Amino acid sequence: MTTYALVGGDIVDCDGRRRADVVVDQATGRLTEAAPDAADERLDVTGCIVSPGFVDLHVHLRQPGNEAAETIETGSRAAALGGYTAVVAMPNTNPCMDTAAVVTEVLAHGSRALCEIKPSAAITVGRLGETLAPMGELVDLGVRMFTDDGTGVQDDQLMRRALEYAASLDPGDGTSLVLSQHCEVNALSQGGVMNEGRWSAELGLPGQPAEAEELMVMRDIALSRLTGMRVHLQHLSTAGSVEMVRAAKAAGHPVTAEATPHHFTLTDGCCASYDPVFKVHPPLRTEADVAAVKAGLADGTIDAIATDHAPHTPDSKELPFDQAPPGMLGLETALALALTELPDIELVDLIRLLSIRPADIAGLADRHGRPVRPGEPANICVFDPDRRWTVDRTGLASLALNTPFHGRGVRGMVRHTFFDGEPVVIDGKATR
Amino acid sequence: MKHLISTHDLGRADLEQLFGLTDNFARILERPIPKVPALRGKTVVLAFFEDSTRTRTSFDLAARRLSADVVNFSVSQSSTRKGESLRDTVETISAMSVDAIVVRHSSSGAPQQIAQWTDASVVNAGDGWHQHPTQALLDAYTIRRRFGSLDGLSIAICGDINHSRVARSDVDAFTKLGAAVTLVGPKTLMPSDLSGWPVTVSSDFDTVVGEVDVVYLLRIQQERLSAGMFPSVREYRTRWGLTTERAARLKPDALIMHPGPMNRGVEIDPEVADDARAVVLDQVAAGVPTRMAVLYSVLGPGQFDDDGMTEAAGGPDLEAEAAPDRTENHVEELNR
Numbered sequence: 001m002t003t004y005a006l007v008g009g010d011i012v013d014c015d016g017r018r019r020a021d022v023v024v025d026q027a028t029g030r031l032t033e034a035a036p037d038a039a040d041e042r043l044d045v046t047g048c049i050v051s052p053g054f055v056d057l058h059v060h061l062r063q064p065g066n067e068a069a070e071t072i073e074t075g076s077r078a079a080a081l082g083g084y085t086a087v088v089a090m091p092n093t094n095p096c097m098d099t100a101a102v103v104t105e106v107l108a109h110g111s112r113a114l115c116e117i118k119p120s121a122a123i124t125v126g127r128l129g130e131t132l133a134p135m136g137e138l139v140d141l142g143v144r145m146f147t148d149d150g151t152g153v154q155d156d157q158l159m160r161r162a163l164e165y166a167a168s169l170d171p172g173d174g175t176s177l178v179l180s181q182h183c184e185v186n187a188l189s190q191g192g193v194m195n196e197g198r199w200s201a202e203l204g205l206p207g208q209p210a211e212a213e214e215l216m217v218m219r220d221i222a223l224s225r226l227t228g229m230r231v232h233l234q235h236l237s238t239a240g241s242v243e244m245v246r247a248a249k250a251a252g253h254p255v256t257a258e259a260t261p262h263h264f265t266l267t268d269g270c271c272a273s274y275d276p277v278f279k280v281h282p283p284l285r286t287e288a289d290v291a292a293v294k295a296g297l298a299d300g301t302i303d304a305i306a307t308d309h310a311p312h313t314p315d316s317k318e319l320p321f322d323q324a325p326p327g328m329l330g331l332e333t334a335l336a337l338a339l340t341e342l343p344d345i346e347l348v349d350l351i352r353l354l355s356i357r358p359a360d361i362a363g364l365a366d367r368h369g370r371p372v373r374p375g376e377p378a379n380i381c382v383f384d385p386d387r388r389w390t391v392d393r394t395g396l397a398s399l400a401l402n403t404p405f406h407g408r409g410v411r412g413m414v415r416h417t418f419f420d421g422e423p424v425v426i427d428g429k430a431t432r
Numbered sequence: 433m434k435h436l437i438s439t440h441d442l443g444r445a446d447l448e449q450l451f452g453l454t455d456n457f458a459r460i461l462e463r464p465i466p467k468v469p470a471l472r473g474k475t476v477v478l479a480f481f482e483d484s485t486r487t488r489t490s491f492d493l494a495a496r497r498l499s500a501d502v503v504n505f506s507v508s509q510s511s512t513r514k515g516e517s518l519r520d521t522v523e524t525i526s527a528m529s530v531d532a533i534v535v536r537h538s539s540s541g542a543p544q545q546i547a548q549w550t551d552a553s554v555v556n557a558g559d560g561w562h563q564h565p566t567q568a569l570l571d572a573y574t575i576r577r578r579f580g581s582l583d584g585l586s587i588a589i590c591g592d593i594n595h596s597r598v599a600r601s602d603v604d605a606f607t608k609l610g611a612a613v614t615l616v617g618p619k620t621l622m623p624s625d626l627s628g629w630p631v632t633v634s635s636d637f638d639t640v641v642g643e644v645d646v647v648y649l650l651r652i653q654q655e656r657l658s659a660g661m662f663p664s665v666r667e668y669r670t671r672w673g674l675t676t677e678r679a680a681r682l683k684p685d686a687l688i689m690h691p692g693p694m695n696r697g698v699e700i701d702p703e704v705a706d707d708a709r710a711v712v713l714d715q716v717a718a719g720v721p722t723r724m725a726v727l728y729s730v731l732g733p734g735q736f737d738d739d740g741m742t743e744a745a746g747g748p749d750l751e752a753e754a755a756p757d758r759t760e761n762h763v764e765e766l767n768r
Contacts, residue, residue, distance in 0.1 A: 201623030204540040204562030204600055209624070274541025318519035320539030322560070 001027035004423060005039035006382060006416070008046035011372045012347045014356055022050050024378045029421035033374040043426075045382050048415055051351045052369050053085025053115070053379040055358040057180070057258050058149070058234060058306035059331065061087075061117070063109060064102065065094025069400050070311035072106065075331070076113035078309070078397040080424040082331040083381035083414040086116035086359065086368045087309075091127065092150040098122035098133040103141050114424040114432065115417075116379075118362055120145040123162050123179060129154050132162055139169050139177065144363030147180035149234060150281075152216050154186055159220070163229040175363035178256070180232040183216035183241070184208070184282065193322045195268040195283040203271060205321060210238040210289070213282050217241045221248040224255050232361060233257040235308050237282040239292030246301040256361050257296075258306035261337040262328055264293045266404060276317045276324030277404050280310070283326075297353060298345050304358040307334050311400030329403040332396050337405070339385055339412030347385065355381075378421040387413040397430060433729045435554045437543050438563045439604040447572065447609060453725035454573050454718070461497065461721055471500035474531040474731050479505045479521075480557070482538040486692060486716070487557050491534050491566075494723035500731070503530070518542065519549050526550040531731055535559070540597075553730040561595050567691055568601035570722040572609055574715050575646055578687055583610035588640050590616040590672060591650035591699055594623045598691045599650060603631055616640055617672055620661040637672055642681045648689045649674055649699045665698055672699070679704040687711050 006022040023039050025032045036042065061075040070078075072089070079087050089106060091097030097106060103119050110117025121138040125131050127148040135146060146166065153159040159179075166177045189208035194200050196207025217233055221244060224231040236242055236259050245257045262280060267287055270278040278284060296302040310327025317324050338350055345353070359369025367377040393406040417425035424431055435441070442450070460468055476495040480488050488504070495502045505525055525533060532553040535543040540560030547554040558564040575582055587606050593599045593615050606613050607630045615622065615633045626633060634640050641647065652668060662668045669675065674688065679701070682688070688700075688710040696702040704710065 196624050198625040198627045201594075201625050202600075202628070204560050204597060206561075207624065274544050315517040315520070318517035320518055320537065320542045320545065322539045 001025075002041055003032070003034060003039040004041045004043060004418070005036035006043050006045045006050055007036050008044055009048040009050045009382060012049050012051045012351050013370075013372045014352075015371055016348055022372060022380070024380070024418050024421055024423075026421040026423070029378055031372065031374050031376050031378050031380075043382075043416060045415065047386065048382050048384045049347060050372055050380060050382050052355045052359070052372060053381045053417060053419065054083045054335070054354040055362060055364060055368050056084050056087040056307050056309065056331065056334075057145070057232070057304055057358045057362055058260075059087045059089060059309040060092065060311065060327065061089045062311055063093065064105060069313045070398060072109040072113055072117055074397060074399045075309070075311070076110075076115045076117060077430045078329075078331040080114040080417045080419060081397050081414060081428070081430055082333070083335050083354075083383055083417055084115050084331060085379035085381070085417065085419045086118055086362065086364050087331075088118045088120050088145055088362050090149045091120050091122040091147065096122055096126055098125050098127070100134070100137050100141055103138055103143060107141065114430065115419050116364070116368070118145075118364060119143055120147050120149075120180065122146065123148045123153055124158065127151060129158065132158075132165060135166060136169050139171055144171065144175055145178050145180050145232070147182065147234070149180065149182045151186070152182045152184045156219060156223070160223050160227060163223055163227040163231070167227060167229050171363070174366075176230065178230045178232045178361060180234055181216065181220050182234050183213045183220065185212045185215045188212040188215065192283070193279060194271045195285045197268060197286060199268045199271060203274070205271065208283060210240055210285065213238055214240040214244065217244050221245070221253055221255055224248070224253050228254070230254045230256065235260050235263060235282055235306065236293060236296065236302060237263045237285050237289060239289050242292045242296035242301055246296065246299075249301065256303045256357075257301065258304040258358070259293045259297060259302045260306060260308045261330055261334045261341075262404060264290055264297065265337055265341050266290075270404065271321070274321045276319060276321050277328065277402050279321055279324055279326045280308070280328050281326040294342060297342060298349075303353070304361060305334060305338055305353045306358065307331050311398050312402050314401055317402050327402070329396065329398050329400060332398065333391055333403060333405050333410065335383060335414060336389070336410035336412040340410045378418045380418050381414060382416040383412060383414045385412050387411070389413055435547050436565050436726055436730060437547060437554065437556045439565045439568050439601045439608075442565070442605075442608075444608050447569070447605060450569055450722075450725050450729065451573055451576060453728060454569070454721045457497075457721035457724040457728075458718075467497050467499060469499045470728055471495070471498040471731050474500040475503065475529070476500045476532045476534060476727065476731075477503045477505050477525055477530045477552075478534045479507065479525060480536040481507045481542065482536050482558075484536050484558065487536060490716075490719040491557060491723050493720050495727055497720065498724055498727060500531075500727065518545060522546045522549045526552055532727065555726055555730060558597050560597065562597050562600060564597040564601050566719070566723050566726055567598050568605035569726065570715055570718040571602055571648070571689060571691075572605045573718045573722055574689070574711055575687060576609075577714070577718070578711070579645065581610070582606060585611040585645045586614070586643060587611045587646040587648060588614045588616050588644045589648045589650065590637060590674070592621045592652055592656060593617055593650070594621055595653070595656070596650050602648065603629060607631070614640055614644070618662055621656065637678065641678045642683070644686060645683065646687045646689060647674060647682065651691065651693065652695055652699050669698055674700045674704050676701045676703050679707055682709065685709075689715060692716065
């Protein structure tokens with residue numbers, strides 16, 4: 001086992017920004033007080049930022065069921081290359097993560113991954129929105145987030161019951177459960193493959209209105225008030241959603257929210273190419289919505305940047321737009337897009353959005369999103385905030401190619417990632 | 433012109449040129465032998481991913497009248513949904529060295545996607561709710577034949593605008609040619625956002641009907657009723673249909689148009705469908721020379737002037753007398 005000295009960089013964590021060297025001890029998986037000069041390996045990180053590793057509240061790793069698109073191993077490699085040390089795996093696998101058996105399988109694969117794989121689990125059996133999944137049993141396996149992601153829980157009463165039932169399942173380790181919602185009222189979004197607006201009208205594609213998302217945001221804020229339970233609102237994409245979350249937080253309701261890089265960079269006009277790489281749920285919205293999401297990230301209304309990393313095989317994206325599955329890659333481009341597209345957000349706040357807050361929401365705050373100081377778990381990311389590069393879909397570690405950012409020039413590149421003390425990425429290359 | 437995907441690809445001058453070609457081909461179709469060698473040696477594939485006997489027959493005839501070889505490649509939607517990607521299907525067709533692919537697809541955007549995956553010219557024969565450019569050309573051509581020009585005309589398009597590729601194409605073509613377009617129908621059948629559309633919208637057919645030069649009725653599909661977009665066929669006919677009463681208030685020289693097939697008794701009363709002002713069959717007849725003009729434009733030697741066209745398309749009896757430059761072009765074409 002080796003010790004690594006990270007010399008010459010600036011630390012950015014919950015304590016702000018400061019100039020300091022860092023030493024990682026692979027044997028203990030922690031940062032140590034040892035002198036940098038005594039370390040086995042010295043990495044010059046001049047000009048770079050050393051931060052807690054990022055935590056993604058929303059990734060689709062496709063295992064079990066669609067290993068041609070992604071596996072836990074390849075997805076975790078993409079995560080590590082993106083600076084992530086923990087990701088929350090969404091339960092819409094096949095079979096669905098609604099039973100102990102499937103969650104156990106995911107945890108077993110995750111134990112060999114290049115970052116921590118934190119499984120979420122379905123709220124309802126089969127994500128069908130009819131009966132509650134065995135939440136207690138799943139909590140005992142370590143699940144802290146429940147979601148039917150891909151679809152929202154449509155039935156108001158069932159969602160209320162899920163929140164109340166979750167309130168009585170105390171994990172007993174200081175963390176708490178959170179129900180995470182894909183906000184989409186199916187009756188209103190039905191058949192919509194892109195944002196409803198002037199672009200859907202011109203392109204002749206069925207649209208889903210912003211209100212299909214906003215109605216469920218509104219309902220879940222009300223149910224959070226009714227039950228006192230935390231609700232986490234996934235991938236906010238509309239100005240109305242952001243405004244409602246802002247008001248709910250001001251009123252003291254325990255809601256949190258995330259937004260994706262594609263929702264703060266791309267608009268529904270991208271669909272004019274009919275390239276299904278731009279098809280995603282919730283759909284790309286208008287310029288005004290993008291501006292509102294950015295403002296929500298800047299003022300803390302939105303707690304976290306989450307990627308909704310959703311790999312799909314090339315052939316499934318070579319279908320007509322309305323037939324292709326929704327979803328985009330995100331893990332390897334999130335940091336760069338945040339640095340490029342959110343220049344008004346201070347680095348300290350960006351690390352809060354990428355690491356500290358999502359670690360807390362996911363129940364991982366004892367080992368991720370921590371201060372970068374001796375004694376703390378060595379889950380850290382080192383990135384060069386000024387390095388420019390061009391996204392190339394063929395250069396990504398993900399098995400799939402469906403990034404909507406292919407060919408885009410961005411700023412900010414991950415240099416090194418340490419997961420549990422192990423150098424999983426060195427000089428922008430995965431070590432295994 | 434390499435492809436024809438959308439009317440948005442065409443400026444007013446392009447439209448006028450296509451009408452000129454259509455005029456020429458229409459004259460040729462009146463000859464005893466209505467066939468010219470303009471596209472001899474060219475292969476046109478009719479790739480219909482959605483069934484449409486009328487449009488396919490029209491394109492088929494158009495291609496044969498130009499002496500192209502025509503291949504039908506009917507692909508059932510279900511088989512493509514069973515795993516073969518659209519790209520695989522298109523590459524299979526392209527591998528057979530075809531010159532043009534005429535595409536009909538139930539998904540908006542499919543012809544645009546297909547154009548990226550083939551070297552052949554792609555002609556859109558209707559995609560989803562998006563575009564049906566040859567329908568717009570033949571519709572505008574029909575109106576132009578009757579009125580001489582679309583400039584200053586007032587045209588009402590009535591019915592299911594949102595789910596209509598015909599409406600999207602017609603609005604664009606008619607307004608580019610100088611007509612004023614009013615969309616008529618219930619809000620449930622309108623696109624939710626019409627900003628950027630050069631149209632006015634009315635939900636009152638009665639105030640519109642007496643003032644327009646053309647009434648264009650769109651087909652109402654049963655599934656719109658099932659989806660609750662209007663309460664009943666009876667109510668639809670009463671408020672939005674061209675009833676006998678409304679037809680009586682039309683201008684004497686107004687045109688009644690419909691892309692077919694008509695639902696008699698729904699969007700159009702049976703008697704109105706047989707009114708002397710109804711030009712539905714003229715529209716169908718205009719389809720063949722219009723599609724000849726389009727196929728010639730994407731596959732022919734690239735000349736858009738009437739004279740060259742007349743010589744090139746002069747028919748078998750004139751073939752030997754074709755202008756020398758035209759012959760050279762033709763040889764080049766074959767050698768490519």
